[in-house]
Amino acid sequence: MRRLPCLCLLLCLLPGLAAAAPVRIGSKQFTESVILGELARVGAQQAGVAAVHRRELGGTSILWTALLHGDIDVYPEYTGTLTHELLKGVAPDADIATLRARLRPLGIGITDALGFDNTYALGMRGDRAAALGIRDISDLRAHPGLRFGFSNEFMHRQDGWPGLRGRYGLPQAQVRGLDHALSYRAVASGAVDVTDLYGTDAEIPYYHLRTLADDLHYFPRYQAVYLYRLALERSAPAMLRVLDDLAGRIDEGTMRRMNAEVKLHGMKDGAVAAALLGVPADADGAGFWPRLAQRTVEHVKLVAVSLSLALLLAIPLGILAARLRWLGQVVLGLAGVLQTVPSLAMFVFMIPLFGIGTWPAIAALFLYSLLPIVRNTHAGLAGIAPELRESAAALGLPPAVRLRAVELPLALRPILAGVKIAAVINVGTATLAALIGAGGYGQPILTGIRLDDIRLILEGAVPAAVLALLVQAAFELVERLLTPRGPRLQARQ
Amino acid sequence: MATRVSDVSGPEAHPAIAFALERAGKRFGTVQALHDVSLEFAAGTTTALIGSSGSGKSTALRLLLGLEWPDQGCVRVDGRPLERARVLALRRRVGYVIQDGGLFPHLTVSGNLALLPRHLRWDRERIRERAHELTTLTHLPPSVLARYPAELSGGQRQRVALMRALMPDPDALLLDEPLGALDPVVRHELQDELKAIFRRLGKTVVVVTHDLAEAAWLAPRLVLLRDGAVLQDGGLADFRERPADAFVTRFVEAGRRLPERAR
Numbered sequence: 162m163r164r165l166p167c168l169c170l171l172l173c174l175l176p177g178l179a180a181a182a183p184v185r186i187g188s189k190q191f192t193e194s195v196i197l198g199e200l201a202r203v204g205a206q207q208a209g210v211a212a213v214h215r216r217e218l219g220g221t222s223i224l225w226t227a228l229l230h231g232d233i234d235v236y237p238e239y240t241g242t243l244t245h246e247l248l249k250g251v252a253p254d255a256d257i258a259t260l261r262a263r264l265r266p267l268g269i270g271i272t273d274a275l276g277f278d279n280t281y282a283l284g285m286r287g288d289r290a291a292a293l294g295i296r297d298i299s300d301l302r303a304h305p306g307l308r309f310g311f312s313n314e315f316m317h318r319q320d321g322w323p324g325l326r327g328r329y330g331l332p333q334a335q336v337r338g339l340d341h342a343l344s345y346r347a348v349a350s351g352a353v354d355v356t357d358l359y360g361t362d363a364e365i366p367y368y369h370l371r372t373l374a375d376d377l378h379y380f381p382r383y384q385a386v387y388l389y390r391l392a393l394e395r396s397a398p399a400m401l402r403v404l405d406d407l408a409g410r411i412d413e414g415t416m417r418r419m420n421a422e423v424k425l426h427g428m429k430d431g432a433v434a435a436a437l438l439g440v441p442a443d444a445d446g447a448g449f450w451p452r453l454a455q456r457t458v459e460h461v462k463l464v465a466v467s468l469s470l471a472l473l474l475a476i477p478l479g480i481l482a483a484r485l486r487w488l489g490q491v492v493l494g495l496a497g498v499l500q501t502v503p504s505l506a507m508f509v510f511m512i513p514l515f516g517i518g519t520w521p522a523i524a525a526l527f528l529y530s531l532l533p534i535v536r537n538t539h540a541g542l543a544g545i546a547p548e549l550r551e552s553a554a555a556l557g558l559p560p561a562v563r564l565r566a567v568e569l570p571l572a573l574r575p576i577l578a579g580v581k582i583a584a585v586i587n588v589g590t591a592t593l594a595a596l597i598g599a600g601g602y603g604q605p606i607l608t609g610i611r612l613d614d615i616r617l618i619l620e621g622a623v624p625a626a627v628l629a630l631l632v633q634a635a636f637e638l639v640e641r642l643l644t645p646r647g648p649r650l651q652a653r654q
Numbered sequence: 655m656a657t658r659v660s661d662v663s664g665p666e667a668h669p670a671i672a673f674a675l676e677r678a679g680k681r682f683g684t685v686q687a688l689h690d691v692s693l694e695f696a697a698g699t700t701t702a703l704i705g706s707s708g709s710g711k712s713t714a715l716r717l718l719l720g721l722e723w724p725d726q727g728c729v730r731v732d733g734r735p736l737e738r739a740r741v742l743a744l745r746r747r748v749g750y751v752i753q754d755g756g757l758f759p760h761l762t763v764s765g766n767l768a769l770l771p772r773h774l775r776w777d778r779e780r781i782r783e784r785a786h787e788l789t790t791l792t793h794l795p796p797s798v799l800a801r802y803p804a805e806l807s808g809g810q811r812q813r814v815a816l817m818r819a820l821m822p823d824p825d826a827l828l829l830d831e832p833l834g835a836l837d838p839v840v841r842h843e844l845q846d847e848l849k850a851i852f853r854r855l856g857k858t859v860v861v862v863t864h865d866l867a868e869a870a871w872l873a874p875r876l877v878l879l880r881d882g883a884v885l886q887d888g889g890l891a892d893f894r895e896r897p898a899d900a901f902v903t904r905f906v907e908a909g910r911r912l913p914e915r916a917r
Binding site for chain 2: 548549551552553554555556557558559562566567570571573644
C-alpha cells in the first residue's frame with residue numbers, strides 16, 4: 162500500500178525499458194541548490210545519461226526522505242547539514258570519508274567536496290555595523306536592542322539560532338522568523354538589523370552587507386556535496402562519473418557569481434549551469450502559453466482527482482454520520498482534526514507514505530476535502546424536515562430508495578455547497594503542492610519568491626485565482642442544473 | 655395486488671385491513687404518550703380518534719403503521735402481531751396522510767404520486783392512468799400533475815397528499831389531522847369530499863382530529879383519548895347522552911359551539 166502509486170507507475174513502464182528510467186535529480190527550494198541540480202542535469206545530458214531535474218522540492222527533510230525512499234536518486238547537500246541534522250552521533254567536524262562510511266549502510270553515497278563552503282554566517286548592513294563598531298558575532302552582545310530576523314529553517318535548526326545564542330550568550334529579545342529570500346530585503350530596508358546568510362549568497366555584495374566573523378567557531382563547515390543512491394553504481398555508473406567530475410570544480414567565488422547571475426541578473430539557472438560546463442544552453446524553455454497550459458493541467462489534475470476521491474468517501478461517510486449519531490460525532494471530529502493540520506505539514510507527512518510528486522499532494526488535498534463534504538452531507542441530511550422523512554417511510558419505500566429518491570435530492574444543495582467549498586480551498590492549497598514536486602501553479606510562485614520576481618509570482622497566483630473563480634462558477638451552474646424548480650420555489654417562499 | 659389497476663371503489667374486490675391495539679403503551683422520555691390502550695378497528699369501518707394535543711391520538715395512529723413501536727402490548731394487523739419484517743409490505747397496503755401533506759418539494763405532483771408505484775415497477779402508462787383517475791376523485795384539474803407542491807394552494811396540497819396515499823389502491827387509510835392546516839372554508843369543503851371518498855372506497859379508515867364536529871361528520875365511531883388513555887368510545891349520541899366524565903362533557907360542549915361559529 163505504501164508505495165502503491167509508484168508501483169503502478171513502475172508496472173506501466175516495465176515493458177522493455179526498466180533500465181532506461183531517467184536519473185532523478187532533486188534540489189531544495191533555494192537558488193544555489195537549484196543551480197547545483199541543473200549542473201548535475203546538464204552534466205548528465207553532456208555524458209548521454211537520461212536525467213530529469215525535480216526542482217525546488219521544499220526543505221532538507223523532504224529531499225532527504227525522498228532520497229532514502231528512492232523517489233529521487235541525487236541531490237546537492239552540505240556536510241554541516243549531514244553532521245548536525247541528518248545523521249545521529251557524528252562528530253560536528255567529521256570529514257567526508259567518515260560521512261561516506263556512515264551513509265553506506267543507508268544505501269546512500271556521497272561525492273567529494275564540490276569546492277566551496279557555504280556555511281551560515283550572520284550579516285548586517287555595512288553602514289550600520291560600522292556605526293556600531295560590530296565586526297565579530299561576539300560584538301553583538303553589547304547591543305541587546307538589535308532586531309534579528311532569521312530564516313525559518315535557521316530559527317529551529319540544531320546548528321542554527323538556539324545553539325548560536327547559547328554559545329555566544331546573545332541577549333537579544335526581538336527575534337523573528339522570515340523566508341530566507343525576504344530576509345535580505347528586510348535587512349536592506351532596516352526592518353531588521355541582523356540576519357543569517359549563506360557564505361555564497363549573491364546578495365552580500367549587492368546589498369553592501371558585512372559578514373560578521375564567527376570568532377568562537379560556532380558554525381560547522383558546510384561543504385557542498387552531492388548525495389546519491391548507491392543503486393546508481395549499477396543502474397547508471399556514468400551518472401556517478403558526472404558527479405565525481407563536478408567535485409572540486411566550484412570554488413566560493415564561482416558559486417557566488419553563479420548565484421548572482423541567476424538571482425540578480427535574471428539569467429536562467431540552466432543557462433548558468435551550461436556555461437560553467439561549456440556546453441550550449443538548452444533552448445529557452447516553453448513559451449508562456451504552453452507553460453501555463455502545462456501547469457493548468459497539473460493543477461486541475463491535483464484538484465479534480467483529490468476531489469473525486471474525496472466525494473467517493475465523504476458522501477457515504479456523511480450519510481453514515483447522519484444515520485448513526487455516535488459515528489457522526491467521531492467522523493466529524495476526525496475530519497475536523499485533519500483540517501487543523503497545517504497544509505505544508507500535511508504535504509510533508511504524505512511523503513513517507515506516497516513519495517514525492519503528484520500522489521502525496523493528491524492524498525493531502527483529499528484529506529482536506531473530506532471535512533466540508535462530510536459536514537455538509539451530514540447537515541443536509543439531518544436538516545430534512547422529519548415529516549418529509551416520515552412521509553417517505555410511510556409510503557413503504559425501503560431505506561435505500563428513500564435515501565436515493567428523497568433524502569439525497571432534498572440534501573443536494575448543502576452537499577453541493579460543501580463540494581464547492583472543498584474545490585475552491587483545494588485550488589488554493591494545491592499551490593503548495595509544488596513544494597513536494599507536484600508542479601501546478603505553485604511552481605512559478607515558488608520560483609518567484611526565490612528569485613524575488615513579482616512577475617513570476619503573478620504567473621502562478623493569477624491563474625490560481627482565476628481557476629478558483631471558474632470552479633466556483635462551474636459549481637453554481639451545476640447546482641442550477643441539478644436543482645429542480647420545486648426546491649428553488651420553496652427556498653424563495 | 656399488483657394486478658389491480660384502476661380500481662377506485664372496489665370494497666368487495668379485496669379485503670380491508672383490521673387493526674387492533676392490545677394493551678399498548680408508549681413512552682417518549684419522561685412522557686407516557688400511551689398507557690395500556692386497547693382498541694379494535696374492524697375491517698371496512700371508519701373511526702375518528704379525538705382529543706386535545708398531547709392526548710396520544712397521533713401516537714396511536716403511528717403505531718398502526720409501524721412508524722413507532724409500542725413499549726408494552728402489541729399491534730395486530732388482521733389478527734397477526736405486527737413485526738418489523740412485515741412493515742414495508744403493510745405500509746404499501748395503507749395510505750397515510752399528514753397535516754401539511756408531507757409532499758416532497760423536489761418532485762412535481764406526478765413525481766410525488768409515482769414514487770411508490772415506480773418502485774413497485776408499474777409501467778408509465780399505468781401510473782399516468784391512475785393519477786388521472788385520482789384527479790377526478792379529488793376534484794383537481796389534471797394540470798396540477800405538472801406542478802411543484804410550492805405552486806399549489808393548501809387545499810390542493812392536501813388533495814394531492816390524499817391522491818398519493820390512494821395511488822396503490824390501499825386497503826386502509828390513516829389520516830393524521832388531514833385538514834388541520836386549512837382555512838375554514840376549504841376545510842369545510844374537504845370534509846364533505848373526504849366523507850364521500852371514505853364511503854365510496856369502503857376501506858378501513860382511522861382519522862385523527864382535535865375537532866369533534868369534524869370527527870362526528872366523518873366517522874360514526876369516535877374514540878376520545880386523554881393523557882394517553884381511552885376516555886370514551888362510541889357514537890356522537892353516546893358522547894352527548896352518556897358522557898364518561900366532566901371532561902367529555904366539556905369537550906362535547908366546545909365541539910358543539912365550533913361548527914355553529916364556522917357556519
